[in-house]
Amino acid sequence: MSAHAKEPIRVFIVDDSALVRQVLTQLLEKHTHIRVIGMAADPLYAIEKLRKAWPDVLILDLEMPRMDGLTFLRQVMAERATPTIICSSLTEPGTACVEQALKAGAAGVFTKAKLGLRKGLEALEDELVRSVEHAARQAPVRLPAGKPVEEKKTVAVATCGLKSPERIVTLGCSTGGTLALEYILRRLPENCPGIVIVQHMPEKFTADFARRLNSLCQIEVREARHLDRVHSGLALLAPGGLHMQLKRSGAHFLVEVLDGPAVNRHKPSVDVLFRSAARHAGNQALGVIMTGMGDDGARGLLAMREQGACTVAQDEASCVVFGMPKEAIRIGAAQHIELLQRLPALICHFADPANQQ
Incomplete structure (x- = not known):
């Protein structure tokens, strides 16, 4: 490895099966950019070892003795948010x-049903390595020291009103975003403005997530398709593994769903969506950056603000991880900082024609 090569991705494995730990380690350490720094047979033993050497990525089973994987995951996220892959037959x-x-x-998430089949290890290896690389891209960024941010608890959305009847809401989130999105979308009425969403999520899982939300909400929620029209009462979720950007077509907005390189280590990227909203929606857009690791979306939100959009960051208290909103606030991208519980009302207020300038 050259002097300029990146540090390897440090992985820690928690699984009660010695065979699983062995196979996962063998598969990962065939790749020079990944290094397994430790492993444990149960969560209680794992937390002791983790505190001595914290990894970049955690691989975690769900069914284990003394403490189940989900309980342990919540403990890890509360103590030190770490990109975690659930590796389980469930x-x-x-x-x-x-x-x-x-x-x-x-x-x-990663299904280990094939781990006992030696002939399937090559395909398993590719999926596993991609999962680890995807998780590592969500590692928190270190922000430079700066003055504490003074939070504003009153949102004067009326000052950001539109003179056009067509308004659009853009939402971007990562770790903790699935729960935050469910909270928001379940509280929106059928006449809410069109919504476009980037949630960092692995390929194959966005469609299921969208279908579940659709079953719970008054509005329609679905995974976006290329050239879908954005309209009132519809929320479009960017597919995992693809970028989504906004385009204007006459008096309407469309989404383009495109492949391409990762942006800010993510695909889909919040920045891609927000920058396109800045270009094509301007002051007709509301941009909201929510819970998540890293800094994806912060500069895109700043571009939206510079083009006259309303821009909001979720507050620290209601975030699972404050990384993305914190960076947006630090660079001056967010006009307002708000509790998650206030965001549904904010979106509805933004959509009210009475709030036009």
């Missing part, structure tokens, strides 16, 4: 365990 797409793991802050 994590097939669409299952309740997947939903609970993502709500608890998991960066991704």
Whole structure:
């Protein structure tokens, strides 16, 4: 490895099966950019070892002695938010365990049903390495020291009103975002403005997440398709593994769903969505950056503010991880800082024609 090469991704494995720990370690350490720094057979033993050497990525089983994986995940996220992959036979797409793991802050899920089949190890290796790389991209960034941010608890959304009847809401989030999005979308009426969402989530799971939200909400929620029109009462979620950007078509907005390189280590990227909203929606848009690790979306939100959009950051108290909102606040991208519980009312207030300038 050259002097200029990046440090390897440090991984810690928590699984009660010695065979699983061995196979995962063998697969990962075939790759020079990944290093397994430790492993443990149960969560209580793991936390002692983690406090001595914290990894970049945690791989965690759900079914273990003394403490289940979901309880341990919540403890880890509360103590030191760490990108975590749930590796379990229980994590097939669409299952309740997947939903609970993502709500608890998991960066991704990985099904280990094939671990006992040696002939399937090559395919398993590729999926595992991609999962680890995806999780590592969600690691928190170190922010430079600065003055404490004075939070504003009153949002004067009326000053950001539109003169056009078409308004659009853009939401961006990562760790903890699945629960935050559910909280917001379930409280919106059918006549709310069109919503476009980037939630950092692995490929294959965004469609299930959107379907679940759709079953709970008054509005329609679905995974976005290329050239979908954005309209009142509809929320479009960017597909995992693809970028989504906003375009104007006459008096309407469309979304483009496109492949391309990761931006800020993410695909989909919140910055891609927010920058496109700045270009094509200007002061017709509301941008909200919510809970998540890293800094994706902060500069895009600043671009939106510079083009006249209303911009809001979720406050620290209601975030699972304050990374993305904190960076947006630090660079002056957020006009307002608000509790999660206030965001549904804020969106409705933004949509009210009475608030036009």
